[in-house]
Amino acid sequence: MKTDGTTRALLWKLALISVLAAVYLFRLGSFSGHMTAHLLLSLATPPLVLAASGWQLQTPRWLGGPGVPFWLGFLALNLVTVLVHLPGVNRAVMMDPSLTPLEGLAFAASGLLFWSAVKASAVRAPWGAVGLLATQMAACALLGAAITFSRGVYMGRPDDVSLGGVLMWVAGGAVYMVWGMVYVTRALRPPDPARPTGTRLSLTGPPLPGAVIHGKDS
Template sequence: MAAVPLLAVAALLAAGAAGAHSLDEPAGAVAAWRPEAWLLCLLALAAVLYTTGLAHLWRRAGAGRGIRPWQAASFAAGWMALAAALVTPLDALGTRLFAAHMVQHELLMVVAAPLLVLGRPLAAWTWALAPPQRRRIGAATRWRWLAAAWGGVTRPVTAWVLHAFALWAWHVPMLFEAALHQEAVHVLQHATFLGTALLFWWAVLGGDPRSPRGGFALAYVFATMMHTGALGALLTFSQTVWYPTYQQAGGAFGLAPVEDQQLGGLIMWVPGGIAYVIAGLALVGRLLARPDVTPASATPPALPRSGAS
């Protein structure tokens, strides 16, 4: 039972890594709903643990306490985005259309990941445990090495670098083609995209807006919007097909391969950029709404009353 939160994290990452491409399928097969049973089980595990923990928390602390209703709704929306990316025909369509593949990746990185982070899943999953296990988990979070490791990977600069490296590295033609043709590589690609996106959004959205780190989060969102937009622009304006696998597959859907690639670049550039703008505006709202607390030491001493003898 003490491993339940870790199991739930693994379930989300494994779900994000699932849905390997099958290039041997006929073009007509892409419209079929054929989710893997084990993938559905992983998604169901994450959802059941969250709702169980949420029910326990609200029964103990009161409805809406600890995890607010809008946070629970955020987790539900993120879970549905994850399911839409992996268990609908979109996954199979990604074997034929580069643009569909980009929709899938954007759902994982800029829709599902931030919504899941806002839903505070670790807190909910921990409350799915019995009280003795919760106390053990709480004690484990105070281990210095664990706190240092978690603090290191969730520092905004570290999370930003990891996510940016994953995004650009996996779009190198050699690695992207390997992911299209080898199931293990494709699983690693999706796990890396979702995992680094979760770390990035945790670093950006999970901090205290009253801390200096809260102010810097806006800069990292802006920087991410710029470099992802640059990659999308490169794909959009390129007259050369980067990925030979789509050279013939795209023509089956009425798009020339270069048009398919340009559409995929636009999807990364424009809708993806809008998602970062929305996140940036939300961060600005948090910064403007934070209370201005004046330290007691900054309060000037009272002046002596005039006329005192």
């Protein structure tokens, strides 16, 4: 998607707002605040930065490059998400504010990998991006539901922990669903013809005198 200077400036501002909002939510010290910050840094900031900059992450060929392969984006985001929400790790982060910047950077970096993988998958085949988003939506819903119905596992008030789980389950899932529908629409759109119908390419050398090449102006 091509964007002009005004649109890019707006996207950069929105990305900055999402980061500042995440910092504020981290400072609240609540479980639901941390969860909302995670969602902002992984679902809002990365796609805004990629859209504003036009930047596309590249990976080595042995990892499936040059674009980020779908499995790497999915693995990176879910590895960070699951690790941070392990009860012991979550308790350590909640009790030690000095770990918060590392927590935020982990979500932002894994989010960049994930959304770069979505973009790369969409270039190869729009249905690949749909599949990646649907799979991530399911993973987000499963972990969010597990947190919602947990009791006495996480540090914080039970109602606040449940709220954090619902945010991951419903709000996070809704973001993936909306983006999935966007790519479904793109996948169903008929492709533009690359060349006029009937064009033939000669693989044996220049045409013989008097030969007619279909689809090419004489």
